[in-house]
Amino acid sequence: MATSYFPSEEWAFLRTILDLPEDRHTLWIYADWLEERADGRAEFVRLLAERLEYSADDPARADLDARIDKLRANLDPNWLMIFDPAPVAGCVPSLGAATSFCGTQWPDLAPTDMPDIRICHRCRNAVVYCASLEEARQFAACGQRIALSTRIPSADLAREPAFQPPPPAWNAEEVIEFDIQEFLDAEPPAGPAHPPPPAPRRWWQFWA
Numbered sequence: 001m002a003t004s005y006f007p008s009e010e011w012a013f014l015r016t017i018l019d020l021p022e023d024r025h026t027l028w029i030y031a032d033w034l035e036e037r038a039d040g041r042a043e044f045v046r047l048l049a050e051r052l053e054y055s056a057d058d059p060a061r062a063d064l065d066a067r068i069d070k071l072r073a074n075l076d077p078n079w080l081m082i083f084d085p086a087p088v089a090g091c092v093p094s095l096g097a098a099t100s101f102c103g104t105q106w107p108d109l110a111p112t113d114m115p116d117i118r119i120c121h122r123c124r125n126a127v128v129y130c131a132s133l134e135e136a137r138q139f140a141a142c143g144q145r146i147a148l149s150t151r152i153p154s155a156d157l158a159r160e161p162a163f164q165p166p167p168p169a170w171n172a173e174e175v176i177e178f179d180i181q182e183f184l185d186a187e188p189p190a191g192p193a194h195p196p197p198p199a200p201r202r203w204w205q206f207w208a
Helices: 008-019 024-036 041-051 059-072 133-141 154-158 172-185 203-207
Strands: 117-119 126-130 145-148
Touching (some): 041 059, 126 133
Antiparallel strands (some): 117 126
């Protein structure tokens, strides 16, 4: 259960944050709660709350992101997964087989009572948060959908074929439709010129 990861009092804060990620008031209260206990995570949570007050194109938000990224490197990964914008790998819509990526992130998934497991809204599958590349390999080898921690260097992921998005889906109907339309619009091929009709024969040539 969740209490095996966090104390019950703290999990109450975290569960509210998971259910209402845009509610900065809960983040402020949680930051104060951590600060009262001299917990160094308070600054990180306070910056997350402050970040919600700026638009995506505000320069101040970019400065906050830089500070948040710097603090993230020293935080407990088991706690950080609550807030990590980790990309999801191996997640495909169930009706589309393995033809397209969900293309979502960890915060976009539906939370469960297990902090490291969430549910994808599109494919309805469970997604496991992986804090290391070794852990990610183990789950991926079993066909499990996974979220890759942002702490995993992108250069390392680039060398892992299993975590690359699949190629675009091939739609036979679109290809056929395109070919037919192309055929209808095409100019008819130029055939060989018809030979001129033979010259009429003179009357005496009929007895030749």
